[in-house]
Amino acid sequence: MFLWALFLIALTASYLSFQIFVDSGSRYFTSSWGGIHWEKQVRTSAQIHRQNGKVVLVTGAAGFVGTHVSLALKKRGDGVVGLDNFNSYYDPSLKKARRALLTSHNVFIVEGDVNDAKLLAKLFDVVAFTHVMHLAAQAGVRYAMENPQSYVHSNIAALVTLLEACKSANPQPAVVWASSSSVYGLNEKVPFSESDRTDKPASLYAATKKAGEAITHTYNHIYGLSITGLRFFTVYGPWGRPDMAYFSFTKNILQGKPITVYRGKNRVDLARDFTYIDDIVKGCVASLDTAGKSTGSGGKKRGAAPYRIYNLGNTSPVTVPTLVAILERNLKMKAKKNVLDMPGNGDVPFTHANISLARRELGYKPTTDLPTGLKKFVRWYLSYYGYVPGKVVN
Numbered sequence: 157m158f159l160w161a162l163f164l165i166a167l168t169a170s171y172l173s174f175q176i177f178v179d180s181g182s183r184y185f186t187s188s189w190g191g192i193h194w195e196k197q198v199r200t201s202a203q204i205h206r207q208n209g210k211v212v213l214v215t216g217a218a219g220f221v222g223t224h225v226s227l228a229l230k231k232r233g234d235g236v237v238g239l240d241n242f243n244s245y246y247d248p249s250l251k252k253a254r255r256a257l258l259t260s261h262n263v264f265i266v267e268g269d270v271n272d273a274k275l276l277a278k279l280f281d282v283v284a285f286t287h288v289m290h291l292a293a294q295a296g297v298r299y300a301m302e303n304p305q306s307y308v309h310s311n312i313a314a315l316v317t318l319l320e321a322c323k324s325a326n327p328q329p330a331v332v333w334a335s336s337s338s339v340y341g342l343n344e345k346v347p348f349s350e351s352d353r354t355d356k357p358a359s360l361y362a363a364t365k366k367a368g369e370a371i372t373h374t375y376n377h378i379y380g381l382s383i384t385g386l387r388f389f390t391v392y393g394p395w396g397r398p399d400m401a402y403f404s405f406t407k408n409i410l411q412g413k414p415i416t417v418y419r420g421k422n423r424v425d426l427a428r429d430f431t432y433i434d435d436i437v438k439g440c441v442a443s444l445d446t447a448g449k450s451t452g453s454g455g456k457k458r459g460a461a462p463y464r465i466y467n468l469g470n471t472s473p474v475t476v477p478t479l480v481a482i483l484e485r486n487l488k489m490k491a492k493k494n495v496l497d498m499p500g501n502g503d504v505p506f507t508h509a510n511i512s513l514a515r516r517e518l519g520y521k522p523t524t525d526l527p528t529g530l531k532k533f534v535r536w537y538l539s540y541y542g543y544v545p546g547k548v549v550n
């Protein structure tokens with residue numbers, strides 16, 4: 157009996173040590189983080205170069221918005237550390253080119269997944285982040301029908317992992333994160349205001365952002381995390397996202413390929429409150445600057461912390477045919493348009509932001525109209541892809 161017990165204990169112990177070996181071994185072989193050199197890169201990137209500067213962890217830093225926000229913070233002297241998993245939802249070479257841009261400005265992007273709790277704990281161990289700018293997400297409304305799990309992975313599970321890390325950090329950072337105008341779903345009252353109901357999502361993407369607003373509220377309520385949720389309205393501009401209409405339209409027009417223009421019920425044109433990236437960046441930075449402190453420590457709240465939600469839009473919706481006409485003017489080429497009825501797969505007929513709250517509390521004031529912003533986008537596109545008229549673009 158005694159020998160049997162001894163044998164079982166020995167077996168369990170060797171199994172556990174094997175698991176630890178496998179765990180650390182797999183991390184050693186598969187992960188691209190850790191080590192003295194890595195820690196030095198993280199610390200250097202986090203260094204502040206102005207008085208009362210912030211130290212910000214930017215998730216999704218190799219993404220469109222993340223790159224611009226990281227640059228803006230670094231340029232004014234804040235410490236910035238990026239985090240991105242460089243997934244292949246769209247061409248990762250564009251994410252790598254954005255990383256190269258950030259590297260040239262001394263911003264280091266850690267390659268890893270927000271779901272990696274050990275990595276987050278390590279980052280908070282190495283750097284006392286004052287703020288987290290959470291922009292990592294699975295974006296896009298139509299892709300949710302192809303790969304729904306990626307939305308659960310990046311917009312729900314990763315958010316909880318991140319909030320757990322923030323809750324346990326000492327001191328706790330203030331969290332600013334990207335929700336979306338898509339939470340307004342099928343609402344018909346315009347313009348969309350923060351106090352409107354958001355219980356008619358039209359896509360799984362929208363539903364995960366709505367869930368994010370509820371999840372962040374819980375962490376604010378229980379653990380005293382300072383939370384600011386930003387509902388972005390169709391952001392566009394240089395270094396933008398290839399899956400978005402203005403980007404793919406530009407590519408197809410240049411290649412002489414047809415573009416699909418959807419229209420809504422009764423042949424009404426779809427319209428979007430297109431918001432230029434520099435305006436969004438100003439809104440993000442103002443949110444970080446005005447975010448009150450988190451109040452918890454050791455997993456306990458010491459008092460109420462701010463919970464804020466703002467629309468960041470442009471307040472002047474433009475129809476999709478007008479967007480196409482502006483692109484045609486800039487590219488000096490005609491689009492071959494296929495006009496189709498909008499399928500019910502996630503898109504909404506229009507978006508229009510009421511930005512009074514952001515104007516009042518953040519001093520947010522968008523200044524770039526669509527023709528001006530698209531001109532800058534087209535200039536970037538042509539130089540980035542090295543387009544020469546008459547040559548096929550890839």
Ligand SMILES: NC(=O)c1ccc[n+]([C@@H]2O[C@H](COP(=O)([O-])OP(=O)(O)OC[C@H]3O[C@@H](n4cnc5c(N)ncnc54)[C@H](O)[C@@H]3O)[C@@H](O)[C@H]2O)c1
Nearest residue numbers: 216218219220221241243269270292293310334388390391
């Ligand atoms: N661009 C818009 O028009 C718009 C509108 C509304 C809301 N948003 C939101 O703003 C944020 C930024 O959007 P964007 O346009 O820059 O998108 P993006 O796809 O360019 O950037 C997101 C980045 O996050 C990374 N990422 C995704 N899942 C991750 C994970 N689990 N771990 C680590 N990294 C991960 C991706 O690799 C990508 O680089 C997102 O939360 C998005 O939902 C964007």
